[in-house]
Amino acid sequence: MTELFQARTVQEARELLASHIRISCPVERVPLLEALGRRLGKDIGAPDDVPGFDRSTMDGFAVRAGDTFGASDSLPAYLDVGGEVFVGREPAGGLSAGQAWRIPTGGMLPPGADAVVMVEHTEELDHRTIGVNKPVAPGDHVVRAGEDITAGTTLLALGHVIRPQDLGLLSAAGATEVSVTGRPKVGIVSTGDEVVEPALKPGPGQVRDVNSYVLYGQALAYGARPEIRGIVRDDFDLLLNVLRRAVAECDLVLLSGGSSVGTGDVASKALDTLGPPGVLFHGISIKPGKPTVGAVVRGKPVFGLPGHPVSAMVVFELLVAPLLKYGGYMEDFLEFSVKARLKRNMRSAPGREDYIRVRLGLENGEFVADPVLGKSGIINTMVRAGGLARIPAGKEGVEAGEYVGVKLF
Amino acid sequence: MTELFQARTVQEARELLASHIRISCPVERVPLLEALGRRLGKDIGAPDDVPGFDRSTMDGFAVRAGDTFGASDSLPAYLDVGGEVFVGREPAGGLSAGQAWRIPTGGMLPPGADAVVMVEHTEELDHRTIGVNKPVAPGDHVVRAGEDITAGTTLLALGHVIRPQDLGLLSAAGATEVSVTGRPKVGIVSTGDEVVEPALKPGPGQVRDVNSYVLYGQALAYGARPEIRGIVRDDFDLLLNVLRRAVAECDLVLLSGGSSVGTGDVASKALDTLGPPGVLFHGISIKPGKPTVGAVVRGKPVFGLPGHPVSAMVVFELLVAPLLKYGGYMEDFLEFSVKARLKRNMRSAPGREDYIRVRLGLENGEFVADPVLGKSGIINTMVRAGGLARIPAGKEGVEAGEYVGVKLF
Numbered sequence: 001m002t003e004l005f006q007a008r009t010v011q012e013a014r015e016l017l018a019s020h021i022r023i024s025c026p027v028e029r030v031p032l033l034e035a036l037g038r039r040l041g042k043d044i045g046a047p048d049d050v051p052g053f054d055r056s057t058m059d060g061f062a063v064r065a066g067d068t069f070g071a072s073d074s075l076p077a078y079l080d081v082g083g084e085v086f087v088g089r090e091p092a093g094g095l096s097a098g099q100a101w102r103i104p105t106g107g108m109l110p111p112g113a114d115a116v117v118m119v120e121h122t123e124e125l126d127h128r129t130i131g132v133n134k135p136v137a138p139g140d141h142v143v144r145a146g147e148d149i150t151a152g153t154t155l156l157a158l159g160h161v162i163r164p165q166d167l168g169l170l171s172a173a174g175a176t177e178v179s180v181t182g183r184p185k186v187g188i189v190s191t192g193d194e195v196v197e198p199a200l201k202p203g204p205g206q207v208r209d210v211n212s213y214v215l216y217g218q219a220l221a222y223g224a225r226p227e228i229r230g231i232v233r234d235d236f237d238l239l240l241n242v243l244r245r246a247v248a249e250c251d252l253v254l255l256s257g258g259s260s261v262g263t264g265d266v267a268s269k270a271l272d273t274l275g276p277p278g279v280l281f282h283g284i285s286i287k288p289g290k291p292t293v294g295a296v297v298r299g300k301p302v303f304g305l306p307g308h309p310v311s312a313m314v315v316f317e318l319l320v321a322p323l324l325k326y327g328g329y330m331e332d333f334l335e336f337s338v339k340a341r342l343k344r345n346m347r348s349a350p351g352r353e354d355y356i357r358v359r360l361g362l363e364n365g366e367f368v369a370d371p372v373l374g375k376s377g378i379i380n381t382m383v384r385a386g387g388l389a390r391i392p393a394g395k396e397g398v399e400a401g402e403y404v405g406v407k408l409f
Numbered sequence: 410m411t412e413l414f415q416a417r418t419v420q421e422a423r424e425l426l427a428s429h430i431r432i433s434c435p436v437e438r439v440p441l442l443e444a445l446g447r448r449l450g451k452d453i454g455a456p457d458d459v460p461g462f463d464r465s466t467m468d469g470f471a472v473r474a475g476d477t478f479g480a481s482d483s484l485p486a487y488l489d490v491g492g493e494v495f496v497g498r499e500p501a502g503g504l505s506a507g508q509a510w511r512i513p514t515g516g517m518l519p520p521g522a523d524a525v526v527m528v529e530h531t532e533e534l535d536h537r538t539i540g541v542n543k544p545v546a547p548g549d550h551v552v553r554a555g556e557d558i559t560a561g562t563t564l565l566a567l568g569h570v571i572r573p574q575d576l577g578l579l580s581a582a583g584a585t586e587v588s589v590t591g592r593p594k595v596g597i598v599s600t601g602d603e604v605v606e607p608a609l610k611p612g613p614g615q616v617r618d619v620n621s622y623v624l625y626g627q628a629l630a631y632g633a634r635p636e637i638r639g640i641v642r643d644d645f646d647l648l649l650n651v652l653r654r655a656v657a658e659c660d661l662v663l664l665s666g667g668s669s670v671g672t673g674d675v676a677s678k679a680l681d682t683l684g685p686p687g688v689l690f691h692g693i694s695i696k697p698g699k700p701t702v703g704a705v706v707r708g709k710p711v712f713g714l715p716g717h718p719v720s721a722m723v724v725f726e727l728l729v730a731p732l733l734k735y736g737g738y739m740e741d742f743l744e745f746s747v748k749a750r751l752k753r754n755m756r757s758a759p760g761r762e763d764y765i766r767v768r769l770g771l772e773n774g775e776f777v778a779d780p781v782l783g784k785s786g787i788i789n790t791m792v793r794a795g796g797l798a799r800i801p802a803g804k805e806g807v808e809a810g811e812y813v814g815v816k817l818f
Contacts, residue, residue: 032607033637036626051616057786087643088603090613106603106716108614148787156792163818164626165791168718171607171622172788194497194515198441198580204499205517207460213580217445217573228442234496307515309577333771334795334817337747362742377466378557379581382574383565386743408743409572 007283009393010318010353013294014329016280017319022299023251023327025182032170035162037223038180039327044155049146050172054109056085058141061100061122061130062113065138076123076131085110100130109142116141149173161223161325184324186219186226187250188212189242191257191267192307193234210309210379211256218316222324224252239270243302247274252323253302256312257291267304271295274302285393286353288376289315310376314355314388317407336390336405340367347397357385358406369406385409416692418802419727419762422703423738425689426728431708432660432736434591441579444571446632447589448736453564458555459581463518465494467550470509470531470539471522474547485532485540494519509539518551525550558582570632570734593733595628595635596659597621598651600666600676601716602643619718619788620665627725631733633661648679656683656706661732663725666700666716676713680704683711694802695762697785698724719785723764723797726816745799745814749776756806766794767815778815794818 008016027041056062063079071077082099085091085107095101095112103109103116118141121134149155155173156166162180170178190212198208212228219226227250232242239255246253257267272279275297284292288311293304303320305312322329340360348354358369369389374381389404391397398404417425436450465471472488480486491508494500494516504510504521512518512525527550530543558564564582565575571589579587599621607617621637628635636659641651648664655662666676681688684706693701697720702713712729714721731738749769757763767778778798783790798813800806807813 032622033625036629048610052611053613055616055786057784086614087601088614106601106616143784143786147784148789162626164623164630165718165722165788165818167626168619168623168722168788169792172617172619174607174610174617176608192496192515198583199585201457201583202461204462205495205497207464207515208581208583210577210581213441214573214577216442217571217576220445221573309574313574313577334747334769334776337776337817338743339748360743367743367746375466375552377464377552379574379577380557383578408746409574 007285007290008281009285013281013284013319017294017296017301018329020277020280020296020299021301021323023184023301023323024299025184025251027179028182029177029179032167032176032178035170035178035180036164036167038162038183039223040156040158040160040162041179041181042158044170044173044175044178046149046151046153046155046173048174049151050149051143051145051147053145054113055143056103056105056107056109056116056141057143058116058118059104060119060141061117061132062095062103062109063100063115063117063132063136064095064097064113065115065136065140067098068115068117068132068135071132071135073133076133078125078129078131081128081130083110100132114138114142159327181327183223183225184251185249186224186324187246187253188215188219188226188228189246189253189255190231191234191239191255192231195231197231211305211307211312214309214313214379215254215256215305215316218313218321219324222321224324234266236266236270239266240273243270243274247297247300247302251300252320253300254305254316254320255303256305257307268293271302271304284315285351286314286318286355287348288355289318292319294319308376309379310357310382313382317388336407338367338387338406338408339403340369340389340406341401342389342398342404343368343370344400345397346371346391348391348395350396351393353393354391356389356391357381358387358389359384360386360406360408367406369404416694416699417690418694422690422693422728426703426705426710427738429686429689429705429708430710430732432593432710432732433708434593434660436588437591438586438588441576441585441587444579444587444589445573445576447571447592449565449567449569449571450588450590451567453579453582453584453587455558455560455562455564455582457583458560459558460552460554460556462554464552465512465514465516465518465525465550466552467525467527468513469528469550470526470541471504471512471518472509472524472526472541472545473504473506473522474524474545474549476507477524477526477541477544480541480544482542485542487534487538487540490537490539492519509541523547523551568736590736592632592634593660594658595633595733596655596662597624597628597635597637598655598662598664599640600643600648600664601640604640606640620714620716620721623718623722623788624663624665624714624725627722627730628733631730633733643675645675645679648675649682652679652683652711656709656711660709661729662709662711663714663729664712665714665721677702680711680713693724694760695723695727695764697764698727701728703728717785718788719766719791722791726797745816747776747796747815747817748812749778749798749815750810751798751807751813752777752779753809754806755780755800757800757804759805760802762802763800765798765800766790767796767798768793769795769815769817776815778813
């Protein structure tokens with residue numbers, strides 16, 4: 001039990017969790033238009049070539065490139081107009097040597113043609129003859145059959161999160177339905193004797209629930225189905241009951257601790273009583289967010305998040321968000337991707353990762369990050385901030401003017 | 410009419426559109442949990458202070474700071490334990506000079522107290538007396554009444570897009586319902602004689618609709634209600650009818666041009682026949698995306714987007730996305746916020762903005778952007794890319810190793 005109370009690094013916490021978590025959201029089929037932001041439940045293959053034919057990207061003439069070699073303004077290549085291609089239709093015949101066929105953008109090249117001359121580089125001598133004054137190489141102004149999608153290849157791999165352009169790729173391949181991973185159900189429980197529903201007017205000593213709403217928003221933003229399961233008094237049996245039901249009905253459970261003196265113990269004991277393997281760590285070496293409890297119950301992750309809303313939000317981003325988005329702790333090198341100069345010195349402790357709320361600005365063409373100072377119990381500091389800057393564990397602080405990596409939110 | 414055909418810069422196009430656009434989505438009340446990503450329809454004020462009382466952020470003793478001045482390990486300040494505060498309840502009395510009250514994290518300070526001594530800095534001499542071995546200043550370990558939210562101030566302003574932390578601020582203020590701007594309805598029309606529904610197997614010369622699905626995804630990602638209104642043959646009367654109905658029923662209309670030779674003209678003529686003021690510009694000085702038509706019909710924006718999916722996607726990000734997200738062309742200095750070194754030389758033309766599909770990587774601790782080369786008709790290039798790098802209009806290109814701003818997607 002003593003080892004549990006040794007604070008873990010974020011990396012250690014992730015590894016501990018990963019070795020015990022088995023989230024199993026069944027794969028489901030959804031219509032293409034409902035697939036945005038979902039994670040593919042299996043590889044998607046390409047049944048056919050796209051386009052299915054050599055396609056012109058310009059208005060002009062389909063030709064054999066060889067017939068235009070050496071053509072110039074002073075010595076055009078003269079070609080017979082052999083036919084015309086209409087968009088959406090198969091050309092009525094093939095192209096012979098010395099011929100040019102009129103073709104619009106998107107038109108199908110007639111058999112025998114291997115390039116398109118732009119209309120700007122031709123002159124019409126009469127109804128049956130054109131002069132080409134610039135040579136083309138085979139493939140010029142043509143999208144070849146299968147150039148966008150090649151039949152038999154994997155279009156998108158299992159686990160890929162679908163973006164707008166992926167919808168386009170899937171529609172091009174005729175995938176009007178796709179198999180995606182079910183959206184995990186996230187149960188959110190708040191605890192604390194002083195916490196009341198937002199609809200109520202707090203009495204003396206009471207405050208409205210903040211964490212449930214922040215966590216709801218974060219879970220929703222990361223594609224989960226969040227469910228607020230209410231505020232529980234600071235009582236072991238009550239808490240255990242509510243958590244048991246939440247673990248049974250959800251894929252992942254977030255308990256955000258109240259801040260009364262006994263809660264830490266009560267919450268942690270309840271988390272450890274739910275089932276094996278139970279609590280894996282108690283405390284992570286970050287600021288804010290240190291008093292985090294990580295547990296797994298028969299494969300399902302259950303987090304005891306700090307009661308301070310800023311801390312709960314930071315821990316969610318680090319330990320919960322990757323599970324919802326990727327199903328695991330993928331390395332995302334683009335997470336703190338905005339490089340900004342810190343506007344003032346910020347101290348840290350070696351061995352501890354610090355996350356600083358910052359407001360971003362632009363000075364002399366560079367991003368600057370101005371720390372929003374304030375206690376981690378003050379949600380307004382998160383609202384006034386536009387991002388979170390990270391001071392890595394190895395540093396004792398960052399001086400004004402140094403670069404930090406910022407995650408926008 | 411000739412001026413229309415002079416390509417506009419992105420900035421000019423935005424200004425022209427802005428001077429004619431009046432999108433009027435009625436403000437609606439939604440439950441707090443449905444407000445994520447929505448734009449506030451009016452300012453939200455704070456009815457009360459949050460917290461409503463001076464609140465301890467630590468487990469310890471509430472004191473008068475003055476009673477601890479000069480305290481040290483060798484010379485502790487001795488205080489009488491005058492009472493105990495319970496979380497969520499009003500203290501049963503006030504604190505007198507020389508007293509300390511037990512208080513848990515989140516507890517309400519008794520009247521007369523102005524600071525909290527952490528339990529770690531006290532020693533219990535007997536049941537009624539403690540020694541304080543470290544002085545505190547007034548306000549130490551206390552969140553003062555109104556420190557998070559001050560009654561009467563504006564919490565969030567009209568137009569603000571609601572993030573997870575904003576849900577927390579709103580719940581803290583008791584705002585269980587909020588007024589938000591209605592989600593604009595975006596009508597999406599594709600045109601082209603060669604374009605068929607994704608459910609169909611394309612015949613010779615035919616391709617499946619890609620743009621409708623990419624644009625649907627983009628519109629959805631930016632909080633709109635997109636609606637695919639089908640594929641229209643390349644015929645002026647048909648197109649005009651479909652567009653008329655779309656303009657009547659939607660707040661914003663996207664026509665993505667087919668690529669047949671006549672379409673450009675037909676689409677542009679139809680866009681100019683819908684109503685005043687009609688087409689505002691024809692062509693913008695960007696690559697890809699040049700053949701874009703911008704029109705406004707009785708205040709509603711109607712865009713004729715290029716047929717090539719990469720071009721349509723880029724133009725959407727530049728001209729459509731800000732309207733959906735902010736209701737106008739706000740300057741967003743964080744849009745191309747990832748600074749990366751370009752991996753190869755890329756040429757541009759002065760006076761033209763270039764948008765380059767890039768794959769991002771990390772080399773020597775710096776981001777690198779590797780251009781994904783390919784024709785703008787190839788949707789797969791957008792799928793293989795992770796972002797869009799911008800070459801500003803003033804430059805003739807970017808050399809390998811130079812920094813570019815990248816927007817992730």
